[in-house]
Amino acid sequence: LLLLLLAASAAALNEQHFTAHLKALQSSIPANGTLWALLVAGSNTYANYRHQADCCHAYQILHKNGVADSNIVVMMYDDIAHALENPDKGSIINEPGGPNVYTGVLKDYTKHEVLPKHFLDVLSGNSDGVKHAGSGRVIKSGPNDYVFVAFFDHGAPGLIAFPTWDLFFNHALHASDLNKTLTQMHADKKYAKMVLYIEACESGSMFDNILSSNIDVYAVTAATPFESSYACYYDAHLKTYLGDCFSNHWMENTDTVNIHQETLQQQWELVRNKTNTSISCQYGDLSFTNLSVAEFLSAPSAEQAKEGKEVRAPMATDAVSSRDIRLEILTRQAAQATSADEKAALEKEVRTEKYRRSLMDRIFRGFVLEAARAGTTAGNCSQSECYTECVNAHMLTPEQCYWQCCTGQKTCYNPPSTPVVDSHCMTGVLSQVLQKCPAGMLMESQDYLYKFGRPVVTVCMYAKHMLPELMRDVESVCSFRL
Numbered sequence: 001l002l003l004l005l006l007a008a009s010a011a012a013l014n015e016q017h018f019t020a021h022l023k024a025l026q027s028s029i030p031a032n033g034t035l036w037a038l039l040v041a042g043s044n045t046y047a048n049y050r051h052q053a054d055c056c057h058a059y060q061i062l063h064k065n066g067v068a069d070s071n072i073v074v075m076m077y078d079d080i081a082h083a084l085e086n087p088d089k090g091s092i093i094n095e096p097g098g099p100n101v102y103t104g105v106l107k108d109y110t111k112h113e114v115l116p117k118h119f120l121d122v123l124s125g126n127s128d129g130v131k132h133a134g135s136g137r138v139i140k141s142g143p144n145d146y147v148f149v150a151f152f153d154h155g156a157p158g159l160i161a162f163p164t165w166d167l168f169f170n171h172a173l174h175a176s177d178l179n180k181t182l183t184q185m186h187a188d189k190k191y192a193k194m195v196l197y198i199e200a201c202e203s204g205s206m207f208d209n210i211l212s213s214n215i216d217v218y219a220v221t222a223a224t225p226f227e228s229s230y231a232c233y234y235d236a237h238l239k240t241y242l243g244d245c246f247s248n249h250w251m252e253n254t255d256t257v258n259i260h261q262e263t264l265q266q267q268w269e270l271v272r273n274k275t276n277t278s279i280s281c282q283y284g285d286l287s288f289t290n291l292s293v294a295e296f297l298s299a300p301s302a303e304q305a306k307e308g309k310e311v312r313a314p315m316a317t318d319a320v321s322s323r324d325i326r327l328e329i330l331t332r333q334a335a336q337a338t339s340a341d342e343k344a345a346l347e348k349e350v351r352t353e354k355y356r357r358s359l360m361d362r363i364f365r366g367f368v369l370e371a372a373r374a375g376t377t378a379g380n381c382s383q384s385e386c387y388t389e390c391v392n393a394h395m396l397t398p399e400q401c402y403w404q405c406c407t408g409q410k411t412c413y414n415p416p417s418t419p420v421v422d423s424h425c426m427t428g429v430l431s432q433v434l435q436k437c438p439a440g441m442l443m444e445s446q447d448y449l450y451k452f453g454r455p456v457v458t459v460c461m462y463a464k465h466m467l468p469e470l471m472r473d474v475e476s477v478c479s480f481r482l
Contacts, residue, residue: 029300030192033144037062037072037296038123042114042153042173042200044077044163046085047326049092049240050231052076054152054199054247056101057094061254062148063104066299073122073137074106075114077163087237094243095252096233109134112164116173119162120181123149125190143189148197148296152247154322154446155200156453157225158423165443174423175206186215193288195264195296196220199247201228201322201450204412205421207283218285220268222246223278225421226409226454228321230277239333245319249274254297264296265289277319281412323451326444327353356445363437364452365399366473371455372402374462381406407454425460426453432471437478 029035039062041055055076062072081092081102092102109118113133121129122138130136141147154161159172185191196219198206205225211217222229222244233242249271253262268289272280282289320328330350337343372382381387381402390401430449434442442449459466 029146029295030144033142033146033192035067035071035146035148035296035299036139036141036191037067037148037150038119038139039072039074039076040114040119040149040151040153041076042151042160042162044079046080046083046240047329048153049080049238050094050233050243051152051199052078052080053092053094053101053242054244054251055150056092056105057098057243057251058150058152058247059105060099060101061251061297065259065294065297067297068299069106072106073108073135073139075109075119075122075134076107077114078107078110085239093235093238095248096235096242098242108137114163116162116171116177119173120177123147124181124185141191143192145191146296147191147194149194150197150199150247152199152244154450155198155203155206155229156423156450157202157205157426157457158421159427159453160198160200160203160206161446161450172423172427174427175210175421176423178206179210179212182217183212183215186217192216193285193291193295194218197247197250198222199229199244202226202454203229204281204283205423208281208412208414209416209418210420211284213285216285216288218264218289219283220250221281221283222275224281224409224412225414226407226411227278228323228451230275230319231322231325232277232319234318234320234329234332236332236336239336240329241320241325244322245277246271246275246280254293259293259297262293263290264293267293277321279410279412283412323447325447327357327448353445356442357448359437360442360445360448360452361399362477363433363474364455365477366470367452367455367459368399368402370463370466370470371458372398372406374458402455419461421457422460423457425464426457429456429460429467429471433474436471436475 039055039058041051043051055074059072059074063069080086081090090102091100093099094101109122109130118130118133125138125140127136127138130138139147151160158175162171162173164171182194194217196217198219199222201223202225203221203223206221207219208225211219223246230245231241231243232245232248234240235242250267253267253270268280268282327350330346330353334343334346334350337346372387373380384405386405387401390396390405391398396404430453459470
């Protein structure tokens with residue numbers, strides 16, 4: 001009997017210790033602190049449906065987990081739910097058979113208010129900067145607060161895109177500007193800890209060799225600095241992709257586990273393993289990844305069942321590179337057309353899209369070849385074994401060998417000695433290209449245009465003296481075409 005009593009007492013103590021540990025895990029936000037969240041979809045048009053779907057889903061997660069609307073700011077163009085192409089007006093879904101995630105979503109900044117400057121103003125709590133825009137609400141975080149940021153859109157080396165255009169090119173948030181703001185916020189004690197989840201091509205370049213590990217910021221990206229991220233879940237009824245693989249995986253995980261017991265590190269490992277189309281990366285301060293996911297996606301007082309719910313969505317089997325979205329959607333739409341006229345019209349659009357892409361291949365050919373020759377800290381790619389064997393095999397063009405051998409590295413980090421990506425030079429070059437070439441035509445294929453950010457930025461960093469000659473070649477190609 002005594003042994004039974006002692007065993008029962010030990011079990012009770014263990015349960016008390018577990019309960020105390022769980023409570024401590026759930027309340028690591030400093031006293032008088034709270035959680036703030038900033039959610040951004042940085043694109044527009046129905047072809048980019050998935051970015052606003054991701055953003056709306058993220059809002060529903062926070063809302064469901066008890067985070068007050070007063071502590072959430074949402075930026076999205078808001079042209080999808082009621083788009084002409086949307087057969088289900090007023091509805092946006094983010095996964096096959098999923099719920100309408102548009103219901104009740106906040107719309108603090110929409111249309112042309114979704115700007116990089118406004119994003120930085122909102123994040124840093126600069127109310128004056130958005131005094132005449134949208135709701136005017138900002139993240140009013142202080143030294144005891146946690147901040148969660150999620151961004152969904154296109155990207156290129158050293159930048160993430162926004163939906164509005166600045167003359168001949170998208171407004172873009174550059175890595176240098178983002179990291180300058182984060183550093184200043186830390187100096188001003190604007191947060192205790194911050195987590196950023198970034199869905200974009202080459203999103204690792206926003207933080208690699210830039211984000212400091214001692215400013216209490218932890219960043220997770222959908223891809224390395226060198227590769228595309230991927231869309232998933234094509235919906236034949238909606239005729240578009242519903243989500244992005246990385247983002248859907250972290251949100252589906254959040255929906256289906258007890259986030260008070262799962263840590264940030266555990267979630268990242270699960271999502272990284274499931275996202276087999278691109279490599280998710282971690283940057284910044286990894287010392288607090290042992291905190292629970294709930295710390296950044298749930299109000300401290302929110303309750304959640306101990307058992308996870310049934311997983312709603314299957315593993316993505318139709319993933320496609322974000323660089324190829326427009327062509328893939330048009331091809332699928334043409335295949336499912338129900339009338340001869342509709343099929344003919346869509347097949348014409350497919351041919352037009354392929355022509356745009358081939359034109360861009362010719363326009364940027366010089367940049368691609370120069371990028372292969374340019375000496376970098378990683379070595380001269382044109383002298384690498386992969387590139388040499390590829391060219392000598394005469395099966396692919398030198399440009400194709402560049403894409404096969406000189407890009408898409410499966411690593412999250414450049415060597416420490418690598419210069420910071422010169423994204424401002426890159427956007428300047430792309431803007432000049434759009435001025436010299438049929439801008440309207442190229443803008444229609446923005447996702448493919450960003451593909452050439454990698455060779456352009458390589459030239460900017462290692463062979464800038466070649467820019468005048470390369471731009472003359474661009475002008476010659478476009479003049480001939482016109």
